[in-house]
Amino acid sequence: MYQYTDFDRQFIRLRAEQYRDQLQRRLSGQLSEDEFRPLRLQNGWYVQRHAPMLRVAVPYGEISAPQLRVLARIARDYDQPSHEVFQGAVAAQNKLGDVQLRDGQGIGSKLVTGYGHFTTRQNVQFNWIPLDKSADVMDLLATVDMHGIQTSGNCIRNITTDALAGVAVDEVADPRPWGEVMRQWSTLHPEFAFLPRKFKIAITGAREDRAATPWHDVGLHLIKNSAGELGFKVLVGGGMGRTPTIATVIREFLPAEQILNYLEAVVRVYNRWGRRDNKYKARIKILVKAEGQRYVDEVEAEYRQILDHDGAPHTVSAAELQRVSAGFVPPALKLDSAAAEAVTPAEQAEYQRWLQRNVHPHQNPALRAVTLSFKRPGQSPGDATAAQLDAVAELAERFSAGEARVTHQQNLLLPWVAAAQLPALWREAKRLGLAKANIGLLSDMIACPGGDFCDLANARSLPLAEAVTVRYQDLDELEDLGEIDLHISGCINSCGHHHSGHIGILGVDKDGKEWYQVTVGGSDGKDLSGAAVPGKVIGPSFSSHEVPDVIEALLNTYRELRATGADGRQELFIDTLRRVGVEPFKQAGQQARHPNADTEETATA
Template identity: 55%
Template sequence: MYRYDDIDQQLVQERVAQFRDQTRRFLAGELGEDEFRPLRLQNGLYVQRFAPMLRIAIPYGLLSSRQLRRLAHIAREYDRGYGHFSTRQNLQLNWPKLEDVPDILAELAEVQMHAIQTSGNCVRNTTTDHFAGVARDEIVDSFVWCELIRQWSTFHPEFAHLPRKFKIAVNGASADRAATFLHDIGLHALRNDAGETGFRVIVGGGMGRTPIIGHAIREFLPWRHLLTYLDAVLRVYNRQGRRDNKYKARIKILVKELGPAEFARQVEAEWSRLADGPGTLIEDEVRRIEARFTRPEYETLAPFDVGYEARRTAEPAFAAWIKRNVHPHKLHGYAAVTLSLKRTGVPPGDATADQMEAVADLADRYSFGELRVSHEQNLILADVAQRDLHAMWREARRIGFATPNVGLLTNIIACPGGDFCSLANAKSIPVAEAIQRRFDDLDYQHDIGELDLNISGCMNSCGHHHVGHIGILGVDKNGEEWYQITIGGNQGLSKAVAPAAAGTPAALGRVIGPSFARADVPDVIERLIETYLEMRDSEHERFVDCVWRIGIEAFKEAVYGNRDQRRSHRERQLAAA
């Protein structure tokens, strides 16, 4: 965990007092709705369909058990006893009262947390690999760089009113588990031949209504220049990004309109005026931040624990969980564990206050009091000793967090959708649940193998449907909810932590055809899966690899019939109309 120093602490406290006054002025009518909006947004507060929504920052997804207990307390005291872990590694509360928000922020500040810049047209929470610090293919500990970026972006005076929101992701390992090609800026840590740390800088990726894979504008940026280079990119964007149309205001549109080469040229020209200036990072600062992170006091353990091996052989359910939810650790005798928040019947990413407290207990007992939130909306205990896995599994099962489905079809990523969100065209949660029920048979899921299924309730694509192996997008047709299906997307990461599996590249899914009514979605998914099972060349070929190999036509046929059938169907529809 990063531990605040006096100034970090003072900043979040002053921010609470500032927002308390802003809220007071708003409630007193001194501050209009339009003027209050950006202020509340930059403190995480949305006005939603039924109630405000508060998005609490979990910087780079890292949480202490003490912080999680505080979140549980807040969910219970100020909300309806549960929270929603989002794909941006944050926690959202769906029912807080506006007038309580300053108090909630004060409670957060007491445990070194905040909701600063979790919304609004500013630099948002920086996300990273949920296996940072423990992955076997790690190049740098990305948490340190994320914290440096957090500080650089917090109350940045020049970039508080950007054309649109701005999201940065950092990946510190050889496999890209942070979807760096799908962010406004993606940073991929590297070491050059001289052993110096630097970053590959990728800009202009993103999802939303114009999904684009980012472009690398610099292959190796020495670490010293990280913050001045970010300043340069943001300055070019702040000055030239479109402000006339919010759907064209993201940096990806600017990069596309200028062309990546011209955008890069302008960034380099701006940066040449900032490079080696006072914003240039110094070694002492990187060391200081590093030293403010607590580190687990690992034991030296044997590579294989005998008791663990015996249990794994004796208990198939335990073995199944190990296979899906337990990941290799850089140290012998340790493992990283995913606690699945994707149990059938529970909205993906939701956790109750009781569950949060139970997880905090698990983290204290088995993982040095720390945990991470993954962008797949699960919780990770990153440092569990192999010998403790069995006991931990039994406890996780009891609280419903041991569904062995990580990487499988039912590990659905979904936004809150039309049940909560005022932007949504359609609901997401009931669709997720219907699919989870259809594929509830775990053996069948294991047979299908690795499959990302992502659901977004609208084009804003908070459920990352573009990069789902199967993506489902809620659309509105004359006031009715319909669902468009894409296949072949990929977020650019590999589930495996092994260095050998460096992951497949990021890709955007292709639409298979006209959209479906909600009730038909599980049937369509089943047909896609059946087609894959028929067509795959072996058990090792994943759904997405199969789509890439054979194209989408066979899948279309399975869903809509062949070309002739499709034509006659269209003709019948036209005749009827």
């Protein structure tokens, strides 16, 4: 893992000291809330529906065992609101009622404290830390080189990548050193501290795009040209939200060493031309769509200016790349030559299923990468309790050279597991409830915190996620359904990436009631077609009580229409949908409406 320099460490500790002074002035009344707001946001502190929320940066998803232990301590000791705040939150959520299952069981919001939440952008969030304890948390994070800088605000946010970076067998080049170079370039960049809107960069070095790059403001693909030279394919202008947009390729091949100079041009033009009069039209996707080739031409002109007149100041030299890359060499592992722990005949079926779903091939034939599933009943997608964070730190030290990765799917991955230790790891993960063999299947869903926590949300995400998880627990059934991306967002800001789900669910507000728009056919670009596309709406919105039955109707339609290949394999959900079209699924969804339920039109009237 990359280690911060002395400069980095000094900087974040000084930043924590500055924040403590700012907080004390706010609590004493010397700063108003309006004056304090930009200061806390610059350090990752939001004020959400019930309590402050902290977003902790995890650059390119890498996290160490000591960092996990500090996150566990924060969850245990600080993610604890006052009794009055918590009871108020419970009362507010109880008014919304339960999501009803077909057996009459109701699932509502089960608010818990003392946990961290993994996000789709490889950050970790806490939802209950009292503001007067926030400076203590910043000090604690700084002891393990962590912070919340640039996890909020109109700046270049945490740079994300493939969780398998550096170990994936389909990798052209390791994107992590480039991600670190970009982190250093973008952190507190004076020209880009106040952009028209937030700005997100994702980078991949693999042939299969597991970083959802077309959905980002800038997506970068490490590639090699016919001469074997390393470079980047550059995509600009992707994003979700109110206007889902797939990024445009503006450079098919950029010499790798010029990436910072080119990014400088991309963001300069955006900073100069991006709208500041309307926040809903301020993202770079709106600019690229409106200006088209003119935007691309302006970026190229700015890039030539940087090269020819400014002296290409951000060129990444071979020496600099070598210096940064030294922080990403594979760890020195002592592979045990002793015989692997035996798996009993009674365990074989369960163990083999786990190997198939949760264990991934590795560049080193003696190693594997293993995903720990944080998707199970009674626990919201991506949530990790203090005890689980401590336990994963132990697993990382014992089985993965002290390192884990936060994944885009809101799980954790151990990247350096010896093949011979897989049985032992499986048993430990199973004991902790983290060995569910559901990676890539329906219950391995993405969901934002939604209306249970976020004051921007129109509806809750978590009770729906729980309802689907409870209904689809049978692993045989999940395997029969095959790989399906289910994504749930509580509002149009799309933190649950509903646009890119094979099945997407979006919370909408209808006269103060929770309703949900359902889409099908979305993709983040990682499937065989390689095309990222937004899903298509299947009709008027559904009530929360109807959504689980609508999902079941969509899945039953898939079962009826899927084809079987010559090899006996069933066609995947997304492939069936692309072959037959949206209409059969739209009809199935509408037929799943409850007979006596209000329609969207009735609720609106």
